[in-house]
Amino acid sequence: MLKNRILLVEDDDSLRVTQAMYLEREGFEVDAVGSGAEALRRIAADQYHAVVTDLRLDEVDGLEVLAAVKEKSPETEVILLTGFGSVDTAVEAMKAGAYDYLTKPVDPDDLVITLKKAVERLQLRRQVAFLQKEVAQQAGIGQIVAVSPEMQQLMTLIKQVAQNDATVLIEGESGTGKELMARYIHHSGRKADGPFVAINCGALPESLLESELFGHVKGAFTGAIKDKKGLFEVADGGTLFLDEIGETSPSFQVKLLRILEDGTFRRVGGTMEHRVNVRIIAASNKDITSLVQKGQFRRDLYYRLRVIPIYLPPLRKRVADIKPLAEHFVSHYANHMGRRPSSLSPEAIDRLQAHTWPGNVRELENAIERALIFCQGEEIQPSDLPLEVCMPPVEAFESLESSDDMSMETVEQAHIRRVLEHCQWNRTRAAQELGIGYNTLWRKMKKYGIEPPD
Secondary structure (H helix, E strand, O other): OOOOEEEEEOOOHHHHHHHHHHHHHOOOEEEEEOOHHHHHHHHHHOOOOEEEEEOOOOOOOHHHHHHHHHHHOOOOEEEEEEOHHHHHHHHHHHHOOOOEEEEOOOOHHHHHHHHHHHHHHHHHHHHHHHHHHHHHHHOOHHHOOOOOHHHHHHHHHHHHHOOOOOOEEEEOOOOOOHHHHHHHHHHHOOOOOOOEEEEEHHHOOHHHHHHHHHEEOOOOOOOOOOOEEOHHHHOOOOEEEEEOHHHOOHHHHHHHHHHHHHOEEOOEOOOOOEEOOOEEEEEEOOOHHHHHHOOOOOHHHHHHHOOEEEEOOOHHHOHHHHHHHHHHHHHHHHHHHOOOOOEEOHHHHHHHHHOOOOOHHHHHHHHHHHHHHHOOOOEEOHHHOOOOOOOOOHHHHHHHHOOOOOOHHHHHHHHHHHHHHHOOOOHHHHHHHHOOOHHHHHHHHHHHOOOOOO
8 A cells, every 4th residue: 555645844843853753653755855946856856745844944934835836736734833823923824825734833643633634635646637627528528529620619719718607608409419418517626526417308298398407395386296496406515407498488597597697596485585696508409599580589688698609510510520520439439349349441441531411520429329239240331321412400490491493493492502512513422322323323413414613
């Protein structure tokens, strides 16, 4: 078992030797030095679990030792030894990051007890950090791939956003990873020690959604046999993720607005005010701006939610991320299946990059899992990727909805043009993506008068 390493800084020779011997007898590994200057050299060169230093030293005093420790290794605990007349200074040192102080003459047993508590605190912090990392990985945060310029720019923004508790609104098509990004913001922020609670607002009727979020009191409605906390209370001190916020009704939005404004709410059927400290991250696959313009979403709530707006681009608009994402999913599911990871053939990568991915990252993940099930060799081939001929992207439908002509020919023409544009007018790739032969594509292009740009 590794011993806890302690740096002891004491300019009194006899006291330094006595304290070092006592600490070593109690199981600590001790480096004992007689000056602050020597302590600075040791701190720069080695790593310690804790530092015990006299406050008053020649040239370099205990406060300077404390500052050096916190700069080099913020998690290392510092205990100050001080005379009665310097207690005020020791208290100020604790505000600067010292763990505790002991007044001289120091009882050896008190020093050992304080050191053990300090080291225990350090170990607990490390365990918490490790568990947070494990939780983050289990939450899928390792799946975030940011190779494309669009995603790199977005991740830079998100890292800044995570450092404060401002409300965030994430918009993007289904399958782009809005909840994954919300979890990343939570686990990277100041409320990472608190819970992350998610709810799909579009999956519940309004009355049940209100009870789930705000809770209810006994007798509030049929079946309310006891008081129940809502998710706002469950998420207190952490983050509440409101997915599909655009599906909520205007009457519910009024109640949500209140808690965003003053942090208070009442349980369903109750009169008592409850206050919570929760970070709100909302998400929608609908364009909230257009909902506001149509009167389907409250403008005041929109501005409360949209303090930090984030738009997740669809996968078809960040083609550079497709290959690394696919390779990540190959490794992930191969490990899950207990098999050696297969590689993606160049032809398979071309096929993945030619697909328009209406289901975005979620569809890509499912396609890779399916490919690993069917792949018989060491390399995934295009034949292992039976990608369905996809429906036109959202933009294509939105443009068609504004037209009176919704015939099959019009839809087919718009879809073929969109796939050709996505494939940069490479007819071979477009035909493969559409699931038709090259000659068939050529005939349809001629039929509809589709020609590449000059």
